[in-house]
Amino acid sequence: MKKFTSRKFLTALAGLITGIFLIIEGNITEGATTVASAVIAYCISEGYVDSKKLKNDIEKNLNE
Numbered sequence: 611m612k613k614f615t616s617r618k619f620l621t622a623l624a625g626l627i628t629g630i631f632l633i634i635e636g637n638i639t640e641g642a643t644t645v646a647s648a649v650i651a652y653c654i655s656e657g658y659v660d661s662k663k664l665k666n667d668i669e670k671n672l673n674e
Contacts, residue, residue: 618659622652 613619625648632641 618652618655622648624648625651 626645629641629643629645629648632638632644635641
């Protein structure tokens with residue numbers, strides 16, 4: 611549940627919704643670009659956060 615209330619997720623969701631509205635309005639290229647950008651940015655940012663957490667967990671276990 612925590613991930614669904616994160617700022618990264620909510621920003622990606624806003625980009626997704628905005629892109630869908632743009633596609634419905636007829637701006638297909640702009641809408642598709644907005645949707646793709648939102649999804650890609652979310653995936654990259656979550657991957658970065660997850661890798662930092664994993665690195666910290668590994669370092670913590672090595673120091674114990």
